[in-house]
Amino acid sequence: MRRTSLLLGLCGGALLSGCGDDGSGVTTGGQMMYTTHGSVSDGLSPVGDVIAAPGDGVFGVQSGGGVGQIRDGWTVEYQKILVSLGTVTFTTAAQDDIEVAADFVIDLQSLPVGGTLLERTDVRERARKVAFTLPQASSGRTRPLAPYTLEQDAKLMVDGGYAIYVEGTIEKATGMSCRPDVPSDCVPAPLIRFRWGLPHGVAYDDCEWIDSTVANPSVTLTFPAIDWLHTAVGADSPTLRAQWIADADLDRDGETTLDELQAIDAATLLTRRRGYDLSGAIDPIATVYDFLREQTRALGLRSWGRCGSASNL
Template structure:
């Protein structure tokens, strides 16, 4: 992480039998995508404040933040969302090679893929969201606010 200049690194796959990847600007242009990989190193550091352990039954003077994997899939920024979607990751695989890269995320207009019609609300972002990469950046910053061991504030480093 130090060599890459990353504040956070996430690597994983989304998998769904019968899954599809559709062009962000042409939602009817789809191809089978039962498995899509991603490896994202992000340099955006965040300092969390006002953190507290949220389980009152456990005496603890320190806070350990645990980031559940589903936090990447919220359809809102900065707040908990009952709706979780991974389709944006599959649809951002522009070259349809089975891996969504940071370069692909940076090239997609957020207003094309992350629309209100598709259930996204980007209004809680600290910084403007112009690309899908910006959405990922904002979701990364919100991790500590949604973590197990909750924090009340986040500040860019």
């Protein structure tokens, strides 16, 4: 295993155009990050950048019948989405592994739309495959991705031992919250809050860029925020629904908690009659919390092209 140390260089704006230079340095918002680019004589290909970017839904998900919209009339707004990124490993055609130790807490909502540069490393060949981890944040290792992540948010992740934290609301003027076991027992619920910190670390492997016609010397990890709205587990699902979040508010106080999700039988709330397919889960889904866990695991599967596997850390 050949390792590279992480020399932090932040680069906002356009995905690559804002990070390019003449080979001697990179201008990053008034700061200069120097790097050594390869040349024809030394056999190095263009620099392999590791970039983090916000994905689908990070800035909210609207209701509607179109692709990427929520079918049951709810609108989702997020106040916070944090992920803990551990390592990123390039595998070249020659089977050389180059590991980048990131260990960042990343606030996805604060990232530039085009992404930001996490690390730059010279590689002799373009990455053929990529692996990366989303581990539990831990003291002494995990740090905030400055200037995009607040120290207090990194502390929240470390104190909770979270791999991902999501906080937001679902809203619908005519929204109702109905008992999972008695669907006819409903009360008005135009707004439901949720704050979910999940400790389940995941390692993603065999990630391949799916469009071979596009030159891709960089690795852009694009994290979405819609997977827990999908009605199918373990597969691409064109249908998004949020009613389950409202129905899981058992005490009807306007907030759906993890304790409430753990108290609900998935077979009662997430039924085929309601459009759900749980057959693609890696681990058993007994409760609605298990459904959230499995859907969160899917967050990284399409972060770079398509990943062949996801395993628990």
